[in-house]
Amino acid sequence: MTRRIRKLHLLVWALLAVLLPALFFAAIGLRHAEPVNRSIPARNLQTR
């Protein structure tokens, strides 16, 4: 009975081990760049 659940568990986590890190890095890599007002001198920009 539990063998089926164990197989499902391994399959699900093998899948998530690929999908979730891919999603995580894609989400960070593709986020909007912060807009920059080039008319303001760099020395006057507040940085976080």
Add this chain to the structure above:
Amino acid sequence: MSEKYVAVGWNRQKKIYDTVVLAGVAAYLALFVGIGAAVDGNATIETLLIRGFGTCGLILLHVVLLIGPLCRFSPLFLPLLYNRRHLGVTTFFIGAFHGVFSIIQFHALGVINPIVSVLVNNTRFGSVPDFPFQLLGLVALIILFLMAATSHDFWLKNLSAPVWKTLHTLVYVAYALLVAHVALGVLQAETSPVLAGFLGFGLALVIVAHLAAAIRERKTDAETVGGGDFVDVCAIDEIPEKRACVRTVNGERVAIFRYDGKVSAISNVCRHQAGPLGEGKVIDGCVTCPWHGFQYLPETGASPPPFTEKVATYDVKITDGRVLLRTVANKPGTFTEAAKI
């Protein structure tokens, strides 16, 4: 193995567990709001609570997901597993507070129903940075609600253990949705590496723990023995007193217990939540499941009266210090004489 329905079968251990969890949540929220207000003077109390409940729920979900695999590696974590359902229900409520505060903050002041607003206000499904991430959180919350609502032995018994187990594996889907909810939501605006670092660390921890546990279980299943009427499964000396060794016979895990100068074998799968009986011990003459304490008599596989749970038994005999096991299981609850050492 309750005789009658009770909402929560309170005992001292459960009260301590719940007190620690609720005190931990309260302390986390107080610290988060206090430090958040000091660091970011522009953040309103509503915003801090939304962030506080959100991060708290995510941390709790990581803990819930780590308990199972950690118990496969060390029995030290079993006390956490005993009341894992309480932690799961707490996670749902924390997530629900996060959702309700967010809906009030971002959707309640318009002319359309706030829930409808969540569903229709953003349809940019093709964009990563503008993805409607709130929908992901809503679906995850619905899954967590289903799990919290059925986190009771009443539902476990009525749905049957396999159906209940399968339903509760939806927590993995909820987890994936919540990782996406955070990655496509707050991480699109929050460029500080702190939150991304924590999420990445938690994600790596959960994935590695589950894969390691799954691979370890796969190895145990691969040790299949079978073929003849009786098979040699182990030496008597391999079984510690009042404990068991677990072997896979014809695809089924069997727990072979040694106790009081005798050896008996029963199915390794507890009728309650499919817990590993072979990792439990014999207490007061009964095999006791390490997960929630369900008990079975080793010679019959039946729970002592008035309880009615039964597991399959196996015929055993001892020859030259070796334990031989019949490869075909007896029907659950069938008496089989223990082999004397």
